[in-house]
Amino acid sequence: MEPLRTIESRTVVLPSANIDTDQIIPARFLKVTDKQGLGKALFADWRYDGEGKPRPDFVLNRPEAAGAKVLVAGDNFGCGSSREHAPWALVDAGFRAVISTKIADIFRNNALKNGLVPVVVDAATHARLLAEPGAAVRIDVEAQTLRLPEGAEARFPLDAFSRYCLLNGVDELGFLLSQRPAIDAFESRR
Amino acid sequence: MSPRTLFEKVWDAHVVRPETAETPAVLYIDLHLVHEVTSPQAFSVLREQRLPVRRSDRTVATMDHSTPTLPRRADGTLPWADAQAEAQVSKLARNCQEFGVELHALGSSTQGIVHVVGPELGLTQPGMTVVCGDSHTATHGAFGALAFGIGTSEVGHVLATQCLLQRKPKTLAVRVEGALGPGVTAKDLVLAIIAKLGVGGGTGHVIEYLGPAIRALSMEARMTLCNMSIEAGARAGMVAPDEVTFAWLKGRPRAPRGEAWEKAVAAWRQLPSDEGARYDREVAIDASAIAPMITWGTNPGMAIPVTGTVPAPAEADAADRATLESALRYMGLTPGKPILGQPIDVVFIGSCTNSRIEDLRAAAAVMKGRKVKVRSLVVPGSVEVKKQAEAEGLDRVFREAGAEWREAGCSMCIAMNGDRIERGQYCVSTSNRNFEGRQGAGGRTLLASPATAAAAAVAGAVADPRQMGAA
Numbered sequence: 001m002e003p004l005r006t007i008e009s010r011t012v013v014l015p016s017a018n019i020d021t022d023q024i025i026p027a028r029f030l031k032v033t034d035k036q037g038l039g040k041a042l043f044a045d046w047r048y049d050g051e052g053k054p055r056p057d058f059v060l061n062r063p064e065a066a067g068a069k070v071l072v073a074g075d076n077f078g079c080g081s082s083r084e085h086a087p088w089a090l091v092d093a094g095f096r097a098v099i100s101t102k103i104a105d106i107f108r109n110n111a112l113k114n115g116l117v118p119v120v121v122d123a124a125t126h127a128r129l130l131a132e133p134g135a136a137v138r139i140d141v142e143a144q145t146l147r148l149p150e151g152a153e154a155r156f157p158l159d160a161f162s163r164y165c166l167l168n169g170v171d172e173l174g175f176l177l178s179q180r181p182a183i184d185a186f187e188s189r190r
Numbered sequence: 191m192s193p194r195t196l197f198e199k200v201w202d203a204h205v206v207r208p209e210t211a212e213t214p215a216v217l218y219i220d221l222h223l224v225h226e227v228t229s230p231q232a233f234s235v236l237r238e239q240r241l242p243v244r245r246s247d248r249t250v251a252t253m254d255h256s257t258p259t260l261p262r263r264a265d266g267t268l269p270w271a272d273a274q275a276e277a278q279v280s281k282l283a284r285n286c287q288e289f290g291v292e293l294h295a296l297g298s299s300t301q302g303i304v305h306v307v308g309p310e311l312g313l314t315q316p317g318m319t320v321v322c323g324d325s326h327t328a329t330h331g332a333f334g335a336l337a338f339g340i341g342t343s344e345v346g347h348v349l350a351t352q353c354l355l356q357r358k359p360k361t362l363a364v365r366v367e368g369a370l371g372p373g374v375t376a377k378d379l380v381l382a383i384i385a386k387l388g389v390g391g392g393t394g395h396v397i398e399y400l401g402p403a404i405r406a407l408s409m410e411a412r413m414t415l416c417n418m419s420i421e422a423g424a425r426a427g428m429v430a431p432d433e434v435t436f437a438w439l440k441g442r443p444r445a446p447r448g449e450a451w452e453k454a455v456a457a458w459r460q461l462p463s464d465e466g467a468r469y470d471r472e473v474a475i476d477a478s479a480i481a482p483m484i485t486w487g488t489n490p491g492m493a494i495p496v497t498g499t500v501p502a503p504a505e506a507d508a509a510d511r512a513t514l515e516s517a518l519r520y521m522g523l524t525p526g527k528p529i530l531g532q533p534i535d536v537v538f539i540g541s542c543t544n545s546r547i548e549d550l551r552a553a554a555a556v557m558k559g560r561k562v563k564v565r566s567l568v569v570p571g572s573v574e575v576k577k578q579a580e581a582e583g584l585d586r587v588f589r590e591a592g593a594e595w596r597e598a599g600c601s602m603c604i605a606m607n608g609d610r611i612e613r614g615q616y617c618v619s620t621s622n623r624n625f626e627g628r629q630g631a632g633g634r635t636l637l638a639s640p641a642t643a644a645a646a647a648v649a650g651a652v653a654d655p656r657q658m659g660a661a
């Protein structure tokens with residue numbers, strides 16, 4: 001994983017509440033055995049019509065969404081399945097952060113392991129972001145802050161370990177492997 | 191020691207290294223279940239880093255999501271949905287062979303949905319930590335295990351180290367007083383609980399289900415209940431083990447035997463929450479007030495009694511209105527109209543929520559001597575369940591009613607194996623998710639119990655199972 005310190009981008013806004021993992025990436029795209037190239041399946045059933053043609057009115061298909069790294073979603077983002085294909089698809093499509101008022105546990109865990117920052121903000125900040133699609137924001141992982149266009153700042157929670165891993169591009173597996181002596185001891189104790 | 195909850199006891203017994211401000215806890219995993227969809231990329235990481243599976247004796251795989259539920263063709267080939275599905279399943283077989291992982295492969299007598307097979311084999315036991323790359327791992331909490339879903343990166347962590355990095359979740363007690371009425375099941379109870387908590391209401395929490403109505407549930411019913419904890423956003427759901435649990439487990443192929451059994455039961459009896467143990471949150475619900483439930487919308491929290499009416503967005507507050515309107519638009523339902531009598535196109539009885547023997551018995555009791563009016567699929571959760579159902583003659587009941595009796599697997603719950611509904615169709619389903627397109631792009635799902643689904647199949651419309659003699 002590449003170290004990730006700051007993200008500067010215009011936002012893309014998907015205001016629906018409870019966007020579930022089946023919307024982020026429908027199950028028929030889960031038959032792959034690697035992680036690459038899932039970006040094209042991102043929000044597939046919202047992005048394309050029954051014939052597979054892009055729906056011009058869907059935000060991700062609009063020219064202003066090109067290059068966006070920050071997704072602002074309605075309340076409670078990422079509920080449902082444990083498919084890590086959801087953050088893989090978001091990252092493959094260029095996203096580095098998702099902002100909502102609540103982010104589902106498994107999705108959050110999966111996101112953090114793939115350099116996608118889950119940013120949980122208060123209702124007022126959220127309402128502002130929803131009302132202002134395309135706002136230029138800056139996310140500082142170290143300071144745990146989200147800066148809005150006129151310089152207002154909101155803080156977001158981030159577990160110290162996850163923050164360390166993001167900032168240094170550290171993979172959790174390496175840390176767990178370094179715990180082998182403790183794991184050996186635990187196993188022989190039981 | 192101060193009084194502890196069931197969750198705390200299981201958690202404490204598996205801490206390899208306690209959490210600190212800087213690092214999460216290192217939590218030991220007793221049982222790791224694996225299936226074809228969420229594991230290939232994890233095995234690839236092991237291969238790249240030249241790591242073995244640390245405890246292949248604690249790792250068990252089955253094939254379920256992408257597997258066909260139609261029998262072999264005359265030429266001996268299986269009716270795969272597509273080449274990708276077949277490739278994913280054979281990849282699992284190769285990975286299991288290469289890494290020495292026990293596999294309950296397609297065609298074996300122990301294959302089935304991962305959350306049906308684990309308990310059935312007696313692999314899932316009270317007090318264990320159980321994980322799987324699947325959010326419905328919460329099912330195993332019915333045994334008083336701490337069981338939760340993980341992503342593929344974490345599948346790799348457990349394969350390589352038998353451990354996970356975890357922050358301790360909060361606890362939520364759901365107390366269910368009273369008793370469920372006739373024709374009202376664990377599925378109805380859990381839909382009522384999710385409707386009360388909301389689909390994000392359990393986020394960050396492990397639920398413990400308590401109270402007389404829970405004690406009265408069978409193991410199958412407890413599995414249905416715990417299975418859907420994730421639909422309220424909870425990490426896990428748990429029910430303390432008791433005599434019902436022990437009786438169900440005894441004699442299962444992988445359960446302890448003889449003296450080891452006695453010792454295990456003695457230890458399991460220590461697991462229930464201590465008197466005075468504290469939870470971070472508590473909610474109470476009256477079982478006797480619950481009717482058979484059905485969902486009308488696009489998440490499992492959008493549930494009403496079958497005798498209820500489709501909600502009207504106008505009555506909701508502004509924040510909820512948009513969500514309600516978009517769900518109603520997708521579902522094509524009229525606000526304010528009774529849901530009873532809503533015509534449907536398909537019925538699906540199956541999934542890790544409701545594909546066990548009791549579920550099939552409940553559906554058969556309603557279908558017996560009647561005919562189904564719509565396409566109806568009955569998919570047992572495992573080969574074992576299928577055998578048992580056939581021994582009881584349930585397959586005949588379904589076939590004579592005009593329903594399709596299939597091979598074990600996830601099937602139309604997730605529509606990866608070719609079993610799916612068509613755009614615009616309504617399906618009353620005993621599965622766990624009514625998300626847009628879950629059962630096929632553009633399909634509309636109404637979640638309900640096996641009895642309610644069977645009643646809908648017979649009526650060709652949403653129906654009240656109590657009017658058809660469901661007990």
Ligand code: SF4
Nearest residue numbers: 326541542600603604
């Ligand atoms: S039956 Fe459905 S919910 Fe259960 S494991 Fe299979 S796909 Fe997942």
